[in-house]
Amino acid sequence: MGISAIMGIAVSGMQAQPTRLSATANNVANALTPGYDRTVTTFSTRPTGGVSASVSTSGEDTLPDSSNVDLASEMLDAIGAELSFKANASVFETGADMWDVLMSIKRD
Template identity: 75%
Template sequence: MGISAIMGVAASGMQAQTTRLSAAASNVANALTPAYDRRVTSFSTTESGGVFASVRPSGEATPDGGSNVDLASEIMDATSAEVGFKANAAVWETGAEIWDVLMSIKRD
């Protein structure tokens, strides 16, 4: 796998974590909306080795006059998305640095 492919995988990971964070934010924003069904994020791999995130309603029962959003779970999900994004960003930045080194060697 080349450097550009690794950077592509890291970029897809950052995008997937952004989708995950967006779903958690939507859940928090709608926590008091009657009959709101929380959104859950699912991850799947792509042919290029990256990751894709999709969001769908949970399908869980909602209490009368309320929603099925657990704020503690949403905070944990948002925190996990932050950690995942940072990890993918570190991989992308390392790939960019290696790319710069290789380009400077090529020029010399």
């Protein structure tokens, strides 16, 4: 696997995290909406490498006078999205640094 492929996988991971964070923000905003069914983010691998994110409702039961949103798990999802984005950004930066080294070797 080449450096550019690894960087592409990292980019797909970074692109998936805003979808996850958006779903989490939507859940927090609707936590007090009666009958609201929380949304969940599902990640799937791409055949060419990387991930894609999709959002759907959880399908869990809700009470008519409340939602099924747990604010603690939503905060954990938000923190998880942040950490995942940072990890993928770090991989991308490392790949960019490796390209710089290879280009400086080629010039010399």
